[in-house]
Amino acid sequence: MTERARAVLDAVKAPDARKAAREFVAQAGRDAAFQLESCVHCGQCADACHFHLVTGDPRHTPIYKLRPMLKAYQREAAPFASVKKALGLAPPEVTAEELHEWSELLYDSCNLCGRCTLACPMGIDIASLVRRAREGMSAGGFAPTDMYTAAERAIDTGSPIGVRWPALKRQIELQEQETGLHVPVDAEGAEYMVVLSSIEIMGFPEAIGALARIFRQAGVSWTIPSAGFEATNVGVQMGSREVAAALLSRIVDAAERLKVKTVISPECGHAYSALRWEGPNLLGRRYGFEVVQITELLDRFVREGRLRLRGKDARRLTFHDPCQLVRRGGLTEAPRRLMGGVSANTVEMPGAGAANFCCGGGGGVSAIHRAEGLRFAAFEIKKQQIEATGAEAVVTACGNCRNVLEEAIEHYGMTMPVLGLTELVAQYLDNDGR
Amino acid sequence: MTAVELLQFARGPALWASLAVLLAGSLWRIVGIVLLGAKPDLSEPRSTRLFAGAMRGIFARMVPRVEFRLRKKLSFWNGYVYHVGLAVIVFGYLPHIHFVKRLIGVSWPALPEPVFFVCVGLTFVSLFIALVERLTDPVRRLLSTFDDYFSWAVVLLPLATGMIAIHQSYAPGAAPAPPLDPLPLAIHLLSVELLFVWLPFGKLAHAFLVFASRGVTGAALTRKGAPL
Numbered sequence: 066m067t068e069r070a071r072a073v074l075d076a077v078k079a080p081d082a083r084k085a086a087r088e089f090v091a092q093a094g095r096d097a098a099f100q101l102e103s104c105v106h107c108g109q110c111a112d113a114c115h116f117h118l119v120t121g122d123p124r125h126t127p128i129y130k131l132r133p134m135l136k137a138y139q140r141e142a143a144p145f146a147s148v149k150k151a152l153g154l155a156p157p158e159v160t161a162e163e164l165h166e167w168s169e170l171l172y173d174s175c176n177l178c179g180r181c182t183l184a185c186p187m188g189i190d191i192a193s194l195v196r197r198a199r200e201g202m203s204a205g206g207f208a209p210t211d212m213y214t215a216a217e218r219a220i221d222t223g224s225p226i227g228v229r230w231p232a233l234k235r236q237i238e239l240q241e242q243e244t245g246l247h248v249p250v251d252a253e254g255a256e257y258m259v260v261l262s263s264i265e266i267m268g269f270p271e272a273i274g275a276l277a278r279i280f281r282q283a284g285v286s287w288t289i290p291s292a293g294f295e296a297t298n299v300g301v302q303m304g305s306r307e308v309a310a311a312l313l314s315r316i317v318d319a320a321e322r323l324k325v326k327t328v329i330s331p332e333c334g335h336a337y338s339a340l341r342w343e344g345p346n347l348l349g350r351r352y353g354f355e356v357v358q359i360t361e362l363l364d365r366f367v368r369e370g371r372l373r374l375r376g377k378d379a380r381r382l383t384f385h386d387p388c389q390l391v392r393r394g395g396l397t398e399a400p401r402r403l404m405g406g407v408s409a410n411t412v413e414m415p416g417a418g419a420a421n422f423c424c425g426g427g428g429g430v431s432a433i434h435r436a437e438g439l440r441f442a443a444f445e446i447k448k449q450q451i452e453a454t455g456a457e458a459v460v461t462a463c464g465n466c467r468n469v470l471e472e473a474i475e476h477y478g479m480t481m482p483v484l485g486l487t488e489l490v491a492q493y494l495d496n497d498g499r
Numbered sequence: 500m501t502a503v504e505l506l507q508f509a510r511g512p513a514l515w516a517s518l519a520v521l522l523a524g525s526l527w528r529i530v531g532i533v534l535l536g537a538k539p540d541l542s543e544p545r546s547t548r549l550f551a552g553a554m555r556g557i558f559a560r561m562v563p564r565v566e567f568r569l570r571k572k573l574s575f576w577n578g579y580v581y582h583v584g585l586a587v588i589v590f591g592y593l594p595h596i597h598f599v600k601r602l603i604g605v606s607w608p609a610l611p612e613p614v615f616f617v618c619v620g621l622t623f624v625s626l627f628i629a630l631v632e633r634l635t636d637p638v639r640r641l642l643s644t645f646d647d648y649f650s651w652a653v654v655l656l657p658l659a660t661g662m663i664a665i666h667q668s669y670a671p672g673a674a675p676a677p678p679l680d681p682l683p684l685a686i687h688l689l690s691v692e693l694l695f696v697w698l699p700f701g702k703l704a705h706a707f708l709v710f711a712s713r714g715v716t717g718a719a720l721t722r723k724g725a726p727l
Contacts, residue, residue: 094535094538095532095535095536096537099532099715102708103711106633106644106647106702107574107578108636108639109567113567123637124641126638126641143531145528182716184563185560186560187713188560189712190719193719341542342542342723346538351543391725394725395723420566
């Protein structure tokens with residue numbers, strides 16, 4: 066599996082438009098084709114996309130980003146393709162120049178946030194089609210170089226930013242000292258296995274201590290694997306099922322090796338999509354364990370009375386919805402119930418929940434260096450929404466969102482902390498510190 | 500060929516040929532897509548009520564979520580005007596009902612003529628607004644292809660030729676005898692037949708594809724428990 070992933074990554078050395086086109090066509094199965102065929106070019110998706118709203122560039126219209134994939138499909142696989150070809154009416158082949166241009170449209174200016182999907186009157190799931198189009202782009206060698214580099218690093222080290230076990234081990238030890246609690250590693254037969262994102266491990270390691278406090282009060286057994294601990298999946302972001310499957314199989318191997326009942330997806334939006342929704346399809350088999358997202362689990366524990374909360378944060382808080390958890394993942398209510406348990410003054414942003422705006426860094430955009438300016442520009446809408454709430458702090462449930470929000474807040478000279486929901490819950494646990 | 504012969508051609512071979520193309524083309528398009536195949540989703544569903552989700556997807560998207568209604572109000576309402584207007588014209592005008600009755604033996608009460616004429620006027624204006632917006636809005640101009648403009652013309656033609664054909668009030672019960680001048684009526688019928696022939700091949704096929712597209716997304720999002 067790893068060798069196949071490496072072979073895909075070699076594509077960047079010799080970009081090939083025909084290879085990309087073949088993959089576009091392979092991705093256009095029945096459901097995708099019904100959607101590609103249904104567009105009436107109304108342009109309503111443009112008004113749903115923060116990249117279009119801030120730049121006014123019509124090329125940032127979500128459905129327009131699919132044009133190369135649509136062309137390849139119409140040329141090779143659509144119902145009348147053979148007739149059109151015979152009559153000389155088929156679209157021309159996609160070219161390398163075109164795909165280089167579309168690399169910016171399909172990656173830099175799309176967070177796969179799915180707001181366009183929600184707005185499309187024809188019900189076209191544009192975000193999932195962009196995810197499919199990225200398969201063609203990465204196979205042909207047209208994904209951003211930063212993503213190939215991150216994928217290669219993830220294949221080699223296990224993490225897109227090169228975080229290996231010794232680094233995590235050190236962070237675990239520090240958190241054990243901080244909390245006075247033991248963090249079980251490679252505990253076979255544990256009920257829950259926690260995987261983490263590199264951003265959490267290096268940027269927000271207190272999340273590990275928070276988990277230790279939470280699991281102690283909930284009275285459940287848990288563990289962190291020393292191999293297969295990385296939850297982020299650059300393969301899903303760049304659109305390479307080979308890379309995605311290779312990375313995902315490490316988590317699945319760890320879960321099966323340790324015989325756990327449940328794998329907990331951490332505060333990371335796309336990691337949840339990768340593990341919960343794409344994983345079994347990438348590997349071609351169902352899991353022998355359950356996958357739950359951490360906020361989903363905390364909400365379950367609180368409702369079952371296994372977690373008791375005491376006191377509430379008195380600050381004016383607002384919750385930023387990670388797109389992959391809420392709009393694309395169906396976890397709208399769980400984080401809100403948790404917020405209600407730990408915050409005395411939560412103010413929602415306009416369109417909160419289903420129609421929230423992305424932080425601008427989702428879908429791998431935060432990993433693309435050349436997209437930084439566009440990402441900060443796209444944050445302008447989120448900034449206005451946050452400011453309108455008058456919040457003193459932003460809470461979210463995704464390490465990547467948190468990182469992107471912090472960077473953007475600093476970029477715009479705002480002064481506002483960004484908090485992780487899991488840590489906030491841990492902070493207000495009854496018997497905390499016992 | 501005289502005007503009467505042209506009308507006979509439009510009412511006979513041309514009509515049946517165009518209906519055959521409409522039916523065969525639509526089936527070809529749908530079956531061609533279905534044959535592309537779909538892999539089963541192996542992830543554990545949050546909800547298994549997929550048919551209900553598909554139905555919700557189909558009906559929920561008839562009205563946009565409130566968050567997406569804020570901009571471009573004219574486009575928003577204009578879309579409803581010409582869709583509803585065309586439906587009223589096609590199914591509410593007495594000669595059209597007689598036409599359907601001759602074809603398949605089914606009929607229903609017609610709308611009063613004044614209502615019909617108001618609908619024709621509104622739909623005509625609405626279609627021109629749609630065209631102007633397509634030509635002037637940078638997003639729609641960029642997205643538009645030959646299909647968009649040709650389909651627009653193919654929809655407008657029956658409306659325009661129908662308006663020309665109606666130069667006198669159509670008396671109820673006059674269906675058996677040609678009530679109108681044969682030439683404009685023949686041209687009107689031929690323009691409708693052009694629409695039948697074009698419908699399966701261009702964007703007008705959204706008339707049936709919309710149900711599949713909305714249904715597929717509705718089921719997929721319901722499976723995840725995600726908002727529709």
